Amino acid sequence: MTTWHEVSRRSLLAGGAGALTLAVVRIPASFATTPDPFSFKAWTPLVGKTMKTDTGTELRLDRVVDLRKPPVKGEVASNADRYRLHFQVTAGTLGPGLITIIHPAAEPVILFMTRGPGTAVASIDRRGANMLPTKH
Numbered sequence: 241m242t243t244w245h246e247v248s249r250r251s252l253l254a255g256g257a258g259a260l261t262l263a264v265v266r267i268p269a270s271f272a273t274t275p276d277p278f279s280f281k282a283w284t285p286l287v288g289k290t291m292k293t294d295t296g297t298e299l300r301l302d303r304v305v306d307l308r309k310p311p312v313k314g315e316v317a318s319n320a321d322r323y324r325l326h327f328q329v330t331a332g333t334l335g336p337g338l339i340t341i342i343h344p345a346a347e348p349v350i351l352f353m354t355r356g357p358g359t360a361v362a363s364i365d366r367r368g369a370n371m372l373p374t375k376h
Contacts, residue, residue, distance in 0.1 A: 277346035278364055280306065280321040286344070290330055294340040294348065297332030299360065301325060307365075320366040325351070327360040334360055 275282040283304045290300045307322040334355055339362075341349050351362040 274346045277343045277349040278321070278366060280304070280323050282343065282346055283323070283325060289344070291344060292342050293332075293334070294342065295332070295335065297334055298330045299327040299341065300330050302328050307363075318367045322365045322367065323363075325362045325364070327353075327362075329358045329360060 283301065286301045287304060288301065290298050292298055303326045305324040305326070307324060308319065311318070334353065338350050339353050339360070341351060343349050351364075353360040353362045355361075
């Protein structure tokens with residue numbers, strides 16, 4: 241086993257050059273991980289921002305309401321994300337059925353929305369999601 245006393249000058253220079261390269265070169269955006277589009281953290285930075293659906297309708301995210309609460313007697317404790325997204329329709333109209341929103345930092349997200357005059361609300365409950373099969 242080599243101790244730090246036995247490391248050659250050449251090895252130190254090579255290691256230093258490698259560390260300097262890693263410090264200077266930035267990782268391209270294509271290598272960055274995208275957030276889970278169904279996580280609470282993926283939506284909170286988007287409050288007040290406008291995004292589009294796959295049909296071109298524009299929605300502004302007005303608020304994200306955290307629905308997690310302490311478990312009641314007989315309920316399984318879970319810290320899984322549970323939240324509600326409140327949107328304002330700013331351009332276009334929403335049709336019936338599922339809505340695909342183009343999330344600016346992740347892949348498109350399909351949500352079931354309850355609609356009102358000029359508004360839409362989606363509820364996400366991730367309890368038990370870790371039991372679902374994963375995509376390959």
